[in-house]
Amino acid sequence: MQLHKLSDENLMQRIAAEQPDALGVLYDRYSRLVFSLALNAVGERSTAEEITQEVFLQVWKKATTYRPERSKVVTWLSSIARYRAIDAWRRQSARPVVQADFWTEAGALTDPLDVEHSVELRHRARQVRAALANLPPEQRQALALAYFRGYTHREIADELDTPLGTVKTRIRLAMQKLRNLLEEVSVDEGPI
Amino acid sequence: MAHEKHVSDLIPAYALGALDEAEAAGVRAHLDTCALCQEELQAYEEAAGVLPLALPPDVPPPHLKAAVLSAIGSVERAPLAPQQPSAMARLVAFFRQPLRVWALVGLLAVLVLGASNLALWREVQRLQGTQAQAMQVVVLSGTELVPQATGSMVIGRDGLVGTLVVDGLPQLDEAHEYQLWFIEDGQRTSGGVFKVSEEGYGSLYIHAPRPVSSFSALGVTIEPAGGSPGPTGDKVLGVDF
Numbered sequence: 001m002q003l004h005k006l007s008d009e010n011l012m013q014r015i016a017a018e019q020p021d022a023l024g025v026l027y028d029r030y031s032r033l034v035f036s037l038a039l040n041a042v043g044e045r046s047t048a049e050e051i052t053q054e055v056f057l058q059v060w061k062k063a064t065t066y067r068p069e070r071s072k073v074v075t076w077l078s079s080i081a082r083y084r085a086i087d088a089w090r091r092q093s094a095r096p097v098v099q100a101d102f103w104t105e106a107g108a109l110t111d112p113l114d115v116e117h118s119v120e121l122r123h124r125a126r127q128v129r130a131a132l133a134n135l136p137p138e139q140r141q142a143l144a145l146a147y148f149r150g151y152t153h154r155e156i157a158d159e160l161d162t163p164l165g166t167v168k169t170r171i172r173l174a175m176q177k178l179r180n181l182l183e184e185v186s187v188d189e190g191p192i
Numbered sequence: 193m194a195h196e197k198h199v200s201d202l203i204p205a206y207a208l209g210a211l212d213e214a215e216a217a218g219v220r221a222h223l224d225t226c227a228l229c230q231e232e233l234q235a236y237e238e239a240a241g242v243l244p245l246a247l248p249p250d251v252p253p254p255h256l257k258a259a260v261l262s263a264i265g266s267v268e269r270a271p272l273a274p275q276q277p278s279a280m281a282r283l284v285a286f287f288r289q290p291l292r293v294w295a296l297v298g299l300l301a302v303l304v305l306g307a308s309n310l311a312l313w314r315e316v317q318r319l320q321g322t323q324a325q326a327m328q329v330v331v332l333s334g335t336e337l338v339p340q341a342t343g344s345m346v347i348g349r350d351g352l353v354g355t356l357v358v359d360g361l362p363q364l365d366e367a368h369e370y371q372l373w374f375i376e377d378g379q380r381t382s383g384g385v386f387k388v389s390e391e392g393y394g395s396l397y398i399h400a401p402r403p404v405s406s407f408s409a410l411g412v413t414i415e416p417a418g419g420s421p422g423p424t425g426d427k428v429l430g431v432d433f
Contacts, residue, residue: 018269020261027257035252037244052252056260058377061267065406071234075241082244083379090422125245132246146210147243152421153210168205175204179239 004028008073016063027056029121030074034081041085041148042092051088055081086150131181139174142167198222198229207236213371213382213419220401224352332410332429334360341392343412343429351403356396361388361428364414370428371419374400375409383410385419408433 003011003025014022031052038051058080066076132140145151145159153171157164199222205211206219223230328351334341340360347354356372364370364387372383381401388394404410409432414425 020264023264024257024261027260031252031257032249033244036247036250039250040247049252049256052256053260053263057263057267060264061269062377064269071237072241075238078241078244080377083377087378121245124242128242128246146208147240150209150422152212153205154212155421171208171210172201172204175207175236175239179235182239182242
């Protein structure tokens with residue numbers, strides 16, 4: 001059985017059935033994403049490594065609770081990684097500052113041995129970057145503070161010295177545009 | 193089911209966890225009964241979930257994969273998604289000491305009979321009126337800060353609604369309240385805020401975002417009045433599942 005040919009959902013089924021090789025394949029696909037998220041949060045590699053390990057151990061521990069009808073694997077995994085990263089960032093005494101435009105054109109987040117999923121992930125990454133590039137800078141910054149720091153509207157307003165209502169509008173518009181752009185691209189591409 | 197007011201405008205921020213506690217609680221309550229808004233939430237959560245793909249990528253060291261795979265042997269797996277039999281199994285395991293059962297029943301009786309809160313008494317009566325095996329009780333223990341504190345959470349059949357009753361907590365000043373947290377995967381979701389009486393007794397109606405037994409832990413902390421987006425103060429009560 002060539003595990004790297006399986007879908008994310010099929011891998012999760014095998015992980016739930018306690019197959020370590022399946023976890024290894026999932027790690028190969030998404031460790032860069034998780035590590036990058038963690039490193040962006042804490043700014044320090046050894047802590048980012050710890051977070052990455054914790055996230056995949058949590059995937060192993062909670063695989064039986066994953067429900068494909070509720071979310072995609074990447075969404076579920078990103079959520080686990082995001083909250084671990086935010087917790088670690090909050091515990092730090094010296095906290096990296098969120099940059100307004102740290103979403104950049106950059107290299108691959110992918111595993112060179114898993115070609116099919118690598119291509120898919122790179123494609124999706126380009127879509128996300130393009131969608132973000134279409135947002136006004138102030139919406140991107142508010143979105144970044146909410147997503148990568150776990151800030152509430154009020155905390156973002158305090159951080160940016162901006163009226164609360166303005167922040168609420170920026171977050172809402174940014175998420176609406178992001179969702180609409182990503183859905184438009186998915187519809188336009190259609191089945192092969 | 194028709195709804196007078198959807199929460200569409202708040203769902204994008206809710207998907208990010210950017211709402212304050214009061215707004216988030218309102219959205220949670222609405223989501224429980226609105227399939228349309230639940231679909232909206234799922235779409236926004238999917239959008240938020242791909243944001244990390246746009247980050248500058250970085251590669252973890254090669255040894256990390258081996259470290260992960262060698263560590264899984266010591267990890268205790270979560271059971272399948274909570275269903276009535278497994279919740280019952282946990283309840284049975286918890287109550288395997290008869291003396292502890294009657295001590296808990298006695299505690300609840302004292303707390304209820306000693307309460308001047310008629311609504312609380314009626315709530316307990318309602319929960320006790322359901323099939324006995326469908327009701328769950330979770331006991332929270334005081335931390336080193338407040339070792340004499342206790343808490344009991346009685347959860348109804350759906351696993352979502354219930355009541356937290358606490359005793360032995362010090363009364364806080366007007367600027368602070370106690371806040372309940374549902375804990376999972378490093379994420380803390382607020383279950384609401386409450387105060388206690390001079391006697392140290394208090395209660396909180398809870399409405400969990402998903403079955404309480406699906407979380408890994410519960411905690412109660414001291415927070416600024418009105419609550420915090422995340423725990424900031426001392427922990428006073430807790431339980432790990």
